[in-house]
Amino acid sequence: MAGFSTLAGGQRWHFGDLKTLLAKATPRRAGDQLAGIAADSDRERVAAQMALAEVPLRHFIEEAVIPYEQDEVTRLIIDRHDRQAFAPVAHLTVGDFRDWLLGDAATEASLAALAPGLTPEMVAAVSKLMRVQDLVLVASRVRVRTAFRNSLGGRGRLSTRLQPNHPTDDAAGIAASVLDGLLHGNGDAVIGINPASDSTGDIIELLKMLDGVIGGYQIPTQSCVLAHVTTTIEAIRRGAPVDLVFQSIAGTERANTSFGVNLALLQEGYEAGLSLGRGSVGRNVMYFETGQGSALSADAHHGVDQQTCEARAYAVARAFEPLLVNTVVGFIGPEYLYDGKQIIRAGLEDHFCGKLLGVPMGCDICYTNHAEADQDDMDVLLTLLGAAGINFIMGIPGGDDVMLHYQTTSFHDALYARQVLGLRPAPEFEAWLERMDILKRHEGRFRLGAQVPDAFRQALARLP
Missing domain, CATH: 3.20.20.70 (Aldolase class I)
Structure with missing residues (x-):
């Protein structure tokens, strides 16, 4: 079966594609509820976050949330992706990437070098697994001059x-x-x-x-x-x-x-x-x-x-x-x-x-x-x-x-x-x-x- 599955709370959860998984994993957001794409419950949200944590970062290059043929922003993201800059984290899942960002390897220099290798969907995904202090800590290490x-x-x-x-x-x-x-x-x-x-x-x-x-x-x-x-x-x-x-x-x-x-x-x-x-x-x-x-x-x-x-x-x-x-x-x-x-x-x-x-x-x-x-x-x-x-x-x-x-x-x-x-x-x-x-x-x-x-x-x- 295509998509993403996880076992959480004694229940098997399935998410049909990447954009569905990202939406369901998002902390409560009025706009997503208005659009009808938010998680139906906190249990589903946590299950989606658990499934998202297991997604390899490489998958975000393989599956576009908006098709390449339909959207010039997608084409910009894919065409300008720097695979060499991506290499240091290319083997990680989203959950592993969160751990890496919170660890000692994520320095001002390493994060600056990594930036061209990251796609928006990757960073959006990892942010959905982070608490407030994580968002503050990692961002404080980055300087964009x-x-x-x-x-x-x-x-x-x-x-x-x-x-x-x-x-x-x-x-x-x-x-x-x-x-x-x-x-x-x-x-x-x-x-x-x-x-x-x-x-x-x-x-x-x-x-x-x-x-x-x-x-x-x-x-x-x-x-x-x-x-x-x-x-x-x-x-x-x-x-x-x-x-x-x-x-x-x-x-x-x-x-x-x-x-x-x-x-x-x-x-x-x-x-x-x-x-x-x-x-x-x-x-x-x-x-x-x-x-x-x-x-x-x-x-x-x-x-x-x-x-x-x-x-x-x-x-x-x-x-x-x-x-x-x-x-x-x-x-x-x-x-x-x-x-x-x-x-x-x-x-x-x-x-x-x-x-x-x-x-x-x-x-x-x-x-x-x-x-x-x-x-x-x-x-x-x-x-x-x-x-x-x-x-x-x-x-x-x-x-x-x-x-x-x-x-x-x-x-x-x-x-x-x-x-x-x-x-x-x-x-x-x-x-x-x-x-x-x-x-x-x-x-x-x-x-x-x-x-x-x-x-x-x-x-x-x-x-x-």
Whole structure:
């Protein structure tokens, strides 16, 4: 009989194919229940995890969860799989791989060398066998370093995306949020605006404003207006000062089609960003956002569980050497991640899977107002991700996005995580904060300065 079987609790369990086994082995997830592919009981879930633990890692090369002929993401995963990098773990089962990852052989160097040999389905599978502390421990060993105008992802560093969104793209409102964020040491990952308008002309004006702030204060960071990649390509054609090229992506071809993109279009955006040569210390020009449930919400999941679909999105991302990849973990809503417990687990899974695949992972630690979650849940996830070595988080005034209408992490949350966990901003940005007297050294650690720098005081006085 094809498929996978195991004996558990005195009962013989059978799972027809790999995607069914992965779905049934997934910790409880609202989206998988909505899709009708989740385990029917905790007993079935444990049986599936037991069966999954016995699957050889080689099998993930032999059986695609979405057929090669039907999906360009599958073709990308298979065609770019590095068998030489895979060799050190090729003899292991999923359960053995979990033990290997938790053992002494899994070092920063060995995990970096292994990344091109891992497929998304492999890392999704092993994550389903891990408890929270396992996800934190293994991810903390992985560093994925990228660079544009500063260097991100170093050990002992925690960066932030300063997100100064405004419901009408008002320049004064955005500028006030930018200055507020900078004064709290935020913005080293990127100063990134979600625009209210989709007009190319409006996007260009926002890009020019951010470029003026970064250039005027000589801030070693990068900007991004999170428009569709086609809009950014057109803005580049018109001579706009684009630093990073943004796009939301997913883990199946059909889901990416729903976003209006495919791999060829992402390649065009990547090449357009590189052509400007605006980076001073690196050439990572792409910024991607993802989220569990996006393929299901587009009816484009092919019966694959949402966490495995999410991991497949990271294979798309790594093909374009991004500066930043952000899982917007609780934003899509309780239909996919019902409560704080599911959001916390999903954020740790995403970070773990992305890092193992060699992707520079950040997380928008967030929830919507109709989810069964609150800020205490987000504090827990923030602390766990900080311990796990997350590359970056969000920084938003008050933790409340007034344009997108969801709850996320504030400028103060980044201060908390850096102080409690002994983390620091990107080195070039940290040096700038010191020069501007925004950060001060005190007993060997950095603290916010007591005074607003004169340059910022003057800028604040000019705001209406």
